[in-house]
Amino acid sequence: MHHSAHAREGRQNQLYDNGSRLVAGCVPIDKHGRRVLLVESTKNDGEWVLPKGGWENDETQEEAAARETWEEAGAIGKIVANLGEYAHKMDKRTGVPESVFIFFEMEVERVEERWPEMKKRGRRWFSYEEAKTIVSKKVMRKALEQCSLARR
Template sequence: MAASSSSKEEVVVVVVAAARKGRLRQRYDGEYRLVAGCVPYRVVGGELEVLMVSTPNRADLVFPKGGWEDDEDVYEAACREAMEEAGVKGNINRVSLGMWVMRSKSSQSGGETSPRGGACKGYMFALEVTEELDRWPEQDTHGRRWLSPADAFRLSRYGWMREALAALLDRRRLLLTPPPQPEPEPTPRPSEYPGVYGLAMLKADAAAADRAVALC
């Protein structure tokens, strides 16, 4: 009787967190919807690169951003949006790149009405990317693309995007520029030192002068 053998197949299950949907927990400041986002970046071979994402039904690229909800702070909201839309995680700089008033996509398509026509207040931050996920919640609708700053400027559709990118570049430039070195202080003359030290220096000079006369 032949011995039977069985093989085991290893099954790897990849769990991708679902992106948040809806606006039940959305934060508002008066009529402004509050959003948070970031400019993800990395340094490769000494050169800075920034990450932009594609959006559905649009040919342009944007920086990841979205609604800031009431169970998170603004930094958590920006990091969550980077993970959901671009599939990246990293270290966020808590000093904002700036705040901009912008029109929401739904208001531009006629799907939202408000006293300001669907205006949003958006807070943007710099995110140093330390991890890129193979799968992320919105990868079916948001592709990601690493770009040079020059190409990112060229592809930025809105002025606030260019301003946020410029703020990131200015910050990086300040970090990479060595601080000015203070000029060495001039060596004081003995007469500038009062007290015992000054007298000792003067006596030493006088003794040297006496020896010089004796040698003549």
């Protein structure tokens, strides 16, 4: 499976909120096992994604990312890096993306047996290499490529 690595970049440092939905999420890693925790998409059956969700501005982006990672994956840990901002689904006419994703790296300290969305979706550890192959959304693949596991 070969995807072009040359998506147009250079705009991911702007924070858009003029009509774009702001989404915060995590790349939850087990740095000792070189693994990434992914969750099942609730929209597309059989699709594995990074935990993420809408950022409400009564919390910091880090808080939103950590909260979504807890709600969707039951993982608790510390945010160790900002992996950048990524425009998703550009509107050709206006040049405004449908959403802007901001991802953080989280070193997972523990994974709870019970978590808010356990009935809605599964979670699973994948090796870093597997995670990069299995995640189909380009913005998520780019975030994975920025995390510390990418630097061997």
